[in-house]
Amino acid sequence: MLTMVDSGIDKAVAYRIEGKITDADMELVTSVLKEKIALYGDIFIYQEIESFKGIEFEAMVEKTKFFLEMGTSNIKKIAVVTHKDWMNKIIDLEGKLFKNIDMKAFLTEDKERAIDFLKQ
Numbered sequence: 288m289l290t291m292v293d294s295g296i297d298k299a300v301a302y303r304i305e306g307k308i309t310d311a312d313m314e315l316v317t318s319v320l321k322e323k324i325a326l327y328g329d330i331f332i333y334q335e336i337e338s339f340k341g342i343e344f345e346a347m348v349e350k351t352k353f354f355l356e357m358g359t360s361n362i363k364k365i366a367v368v369t370h371k372d373w374m375n376k377i378i379d380l381e382g383k384l385f386k387n388i389d390m391k392a393f394l395t396e397d398k399e400r401a402i403d404f405l406k407q
Contacts, residue, residue: 301333310345
């Protein structure tokens, strides 16, 4: 399940992940991403990962369609907050793959640092 949250940053798309991501969840977040890109051009993403139990195939298709249509050039920063050490390692790897995006992982207790990172 994906729930939109308020990060306090107008040009940020912020959400919390708990459990399995559904197609409806992905449709919600991609529509908000498109809206923010239309409004601001460059955007930030803030993710809180409470738990992750997978992603539906249809949600992966929706995510892929979004990136084929929109690309990644408008996404400037991504902050991921999680208590899972293995997810931090994946985020660090993704940060190396997507060189045009400043991507960092933060521990759950460092949510404020994650928000500050996006504000800088």
